[in-house]
Amino acid sequence: MSQRSPLRYRKPGWFTQHVLNQAVVALTRSGVSVWGSRILEVTGRSSGQPQRVPVNLLSLGGQLYLVSARGTGQWVRNVRAADGRLDLLLGRTREHWVATELGDDEKPPVLRAYLRRWRAEVGVFFDGVSAGSSDDELRAVGPNHPVFLLHPAW
Numbered sequence: 001m002s003q004r005s006p007l008r009y010r011k012p013g014w015f016t017q018h019v020l021n022q023a024v025v026a027l028t029r030s031g032v033s034v035w036g037s038r039i040l041e042v043t044g045r046s047s048g049q050p051q052r053v054p055v056n057l058l059s060l061g062g063q064l065y066l067v068s069a070r071g072t073g074q075w076v077r078n079v080r081a082a083d084g085r086l087d088l089l090l091g092r093t094r095e096h097w098v099a100t101e102l103g104d105d106e107k108p109p110v111l112r113a114y115l116r117r118w119r120a121e122v123g124v125f126f127d128g129v130s131a132g133s134s135d136d137e138l139r140a141v142g143p144n145h146p147v148f149l150l151h152p153a154w
Contacts, residue, residue: 036117038041039089040066044074045081056121057088064150066099067114069122076146085153099148107147108138 036057044051053075058065068076079086084099102110115123116131123130129141 013083027140031052037090041087041089041094042078042085043082045078045132051075051078052089055088056114056118058110058114058126060110065099065110065114066083066148066150067110068146069114069118069125071125071144072146079148084148088150096153097150099150101148102147104139104142107142107145108135110147111138111142 021141036059038053038055040055041050041052043049049073055066055075058067060086066079079099080101084097084101086097086099088095088097111129112131112133115126115129119131126141126145129137
């Protein structure tokens with residue numbers, strides 16, 4: 001496997017963007033979490049306006065994580081620009097969080113758990129790496145998949 005640029009991003013196709021994501025957004029807004037789905041809301045770094053995107057919230061070892069399966073997209077750049085401050089929405093519930101980005105060496109167990117949970121949905125974005133791959137293989141794709149550990153914002 002060759003390591004790609006950490007700035008790589010795979011834009012969702014029309015069906016995912018206009019049908020699947022919209023269905024998940026509608027369910028999540030009504031308070032139904034689809035396999036850990038939430039709506040991430042973060043201030044846009046250019047517009048200054050709240051930006052919303054559906055995400056999968058991963059619970060692992062008593063910690064919560066956000067993983068960007070598609071790479072360094074707009075929500076990742078916005079979270080970085082907002083010093084990690086973001087909200088997660090489920091129905092009418094809004095939770096305030098501060099996200100800390102993990103280093104590549106810290107990612108393998110999180111990526112493994114993420115792939116185990118959502119392999120059918122996101123496996124194609126991991127260049128043949130799966131939950132059964134070695135730590136070295138997961139570490140090799142790590143730069144292409146930002147991972148954030150969430151801490152409650154008091």
